[in-house]
Amino acid sequence: MADNENTTKVESQKPEGTPEEESSEDLLSLESLDSILEKEDPDFAKSLEAIGPDDPSNPIVIEESDLEYKVEDEIKYWSRQEGWRKKLATVLPFVPKLTYYLRLQHMALRLTWRKTKEQTIHFIKNLGPNIKHWIAGVMAKIKGGIGAFAATFKEFSLIKKLGFLVLVLVTGVSAVVLYKIATNKLVPHKEELFLPSLEDWADKKEFFESNEVEPFYDSTRVAQNIFSTQRIFANIKKSSQSGPNPMAALEFYVEGTDADVVVEIKDREPEVKDxxxxxxxxxxxxxxATAEGKQMLCERLRKEINKILTKGKVRRIFFKTAVIKP
Known part of the structure; x- marks a missing residue:
């Protein structure tokens, strides 16, 4: 029983016929390694001895809280200052908290900037491969779609295949026709359908200065189509400068653009008078009572009478006589 409880021994298996010197590997123990280091580099060996092994009874523990910068650390930093900084922290006790907040914001901005910079550099470096990969993926999808459509098209009957080809042909022809219609290329127009100006058909063109032009309606060689209205007696509205019952007796000249306007006004004189x-x-x-008011009244009369005329228009209306009682 005692023979069976011997300690386990690992022996290196070596092929038969291998000499003992050749089968043993050149393995270095820690002692032989230390001796080589002392021989080759004595200073490095002494530095290793100064480090020494880890003390299992006093392990080194680094807590996460020890790596954080807290408000208390900032307060201690200000308490160690001298001169005006110490006086400032004494007079304004909130300064350490403010600088702590600014320090954190500065660190956060730096980290964000570094992260953004690295991401941008990474994006630029991988832009070409990413585009190439995207194009390859799109081409693969197109190729797969074409392959699937070809496989489905093969299963169609002859009538369905012919119908599909006719549909594709009709769609293409319709698209071409619509494009030509939209761009006026289906039926090109050699000439304009409407004549916007007679300038292109004239034998010659003449240019005149404004002072050389004679007004058409005010020319003495043109018949003045002017009609004189009957006198109108009207009660007008009172105002700050009038009495309680102001009145006006007025006569007007009405000038039409042609003779038909004068004839129509004469025929409808009672209606025009009202x-x-x-x-x-x-x-x-x-x-x-003012010149501006009289001009405004004439313009209003012209607009209103033009609304009821059927032949031509009234060009202008001006006073013949005007008697106003306050």
Missing amino acids: LFLSIVEDVTYDQI
């Missing part, structure tokens, strides 16, 4: 009367009664004494 229109003018209603407009005059809507103005105040202060308005009609």
Whole structure:
């Protein structure tokens, strides 16, 4: 029993016929390594002896909290300062907390900048391979899609294959026709459909200065299509400078663009008179007493009468007589 409880011994197996000197490896023990180091580099051997082995009874433990920079550390830092810094920390006790916060923000910004810089460099370095990989992936998908479509197309019957080809042909022709229609290339126009100006058809072009041009309507060689209205008596609105019951007696000249306008106004004279009367009664004494007010009244009369005319337009209206009672 005692023979069976012998300690385990590991023997190196060596092939038969191998000499004892050749089978033993040149293995160095720690003692022989120390002796070689003392011989080759005595200074390095002494530095290793000064380090010594680890003390199992007093292990070195580094806690995570020891690596953190806390507010207390910043307060201790300011307490060790001299001169104006110490006076500043004494007068303003919140300065260490403020500098601690700024220090943390500065460190966070530095870390963010370094991280962004490294990510940017990494992105630039790998931009080419990434694009190449993306293109390869897209081409692989296209190739796979074409292969799948080809396999499906092979399973179609002859009628379905012909129908698909006809559909593709019709779609392509329709796209070409729509493009030509949109770009006016299907039926090219050699000439414009509308004539925006007679300049292109004229034998010659003449340019005149503004002082050489004679007004058409104000020319003495053109018939003046002017109609004189009957006198209108109207009660106008009172104002700050009038009495309690102001009145106005007015006559107007009405100038039309052609003779038909004058004829129509003459035929509809009662209607035109009532229109003018209603407009005059809507103005105040202060308005009609001034030149600007009279001009404004004439412009308003012109716009309103043009709304009811059927032949031509009234060019302008001006006073013939104007008698105003405050």
